[in-house]
Amino acid sequence: AHPAPQPAVVPREKWLKGAKHRRAPVRYADPVEAAFIHHTNSPNGYDCADVPGIIREVYAAQAGGRHWDDIGYNFLVDRCGTVYEGRAGGTGRAVVGAHAQGFNHHTVGIAAIGVFTAGVPVPKPMTDAIAAVVAWKLGMSDVDPRSMVRLVSSNSLSRFPKGTSARLHAVSGHSDGYSTQCPGAALAAELPAIRKAAARLQGR
Known part of the structure; x- marks a missing residue:
C-alpha cells in the first residue's frame, strides 16, 4: 500500500454558514479510483479570506440555481493552498459527487478556485x-x-457512451471525460507535475 497523509481540510460548516438547499441522501461508491481536476471559472484576484463567500456562491449556483443535490465538487482549493471540504458525506469517504458527467462514481472532484485558461498563472x-x-x-x-x-461511463452525455469502459489518467482534467474547456488550458498543463508530486507524496 502507498498511503499519503491527509492534508488539512477546512470543514464545509466554515463556508456554509447556514446556507441550505434541498439535498438528497449522500451516496458512496468505493473505491476511489481516479481524480478529476476542475476550475470554478470564477475571478482570480480574490483575497483568500473571502474564499468561504466564493464557495457559497458556487454552492448557490449549483444546488440552488441548477437544483443539484449539493455542491458538485468534493474539495475546493484556493490560490493560497487552502483545501475546503465541498460536498457533504465525509472527507475520508468515497462520496459520489456531481462534477464529471458519466464518471462521478469511484472518482473525487477537486476544483481550483479561479479560471485557468491559456496563459493564466497557476499558483x-x-x-x-x-x-x-x-x-x-x-x-x-x-x-x-x-x-x-478504466472507468465505466454512466451517462452518454460524457465523451463516452453509457456503459463504455474508458481508459483515462488516474488524475484527469474534466475535459478528458466531458466536452468542456474545464479545467482550462493552463491548469491542464500542470496535470503531469501534479501526478508526479502526488506519487512522491505516496512514497513511489
Whole structure:
C-alpha cells in the first residue's frame, strides 16, 4: 500500500454558514479510483479570506440555481493552498459527487478556485495542495497517480457512451471525460507535475 497523509481540510460548516438547499441522501461508491481536476471559472484576484463567500456562491449556483443535490465538487482549493471540504458525506469517504458527467462514481472532484485558461498563472500553493489531496484520496485505494485507469461511463452525455469502459489518467482534467474547456488550458498543463508530486507524496 502507498498511503499519503491527509492534508488539512477546512470543514464545509466554515463556508456554509447556514446556507441550505434541498439535498438528497449522500451516496458512496468505493473505491476511489481516479481524480478529476476542475476550475470554478470564477475571478482570480480574490483575497483568500473571502474564499468561504466564493464557495457559497458556487454552492448557490449549483444546488440552488441548477437544483443539484449539493455542491458538485468534493474539495475546493484556493490560490493560497487552502483545501475546503465541498460536498457533504465525509472527507475520508468515497462520496459520489456531481462534477464529471458519466464518471462521478469511484472518482473525487477537486476544483481550483479561479479560471485557468491559456496563459493564466497557476499558483504553486494551489497545485501543491491539489497534489496533496490527490495523493491522500488515491492512496486509500493504492492507486498510482501517474497510472491509467478504466472507468465505466454512466451517462452518454460524457465523451463516452453509457456503459463504455474508458481508459483515462488516474488524475484527469474534466475535459478528458466531458466536452468542456474545464479545467482550462493552463491548469491542464500542470496535470503531469501534479501526478508526479502526488506519487512522491505516496512514497513511489
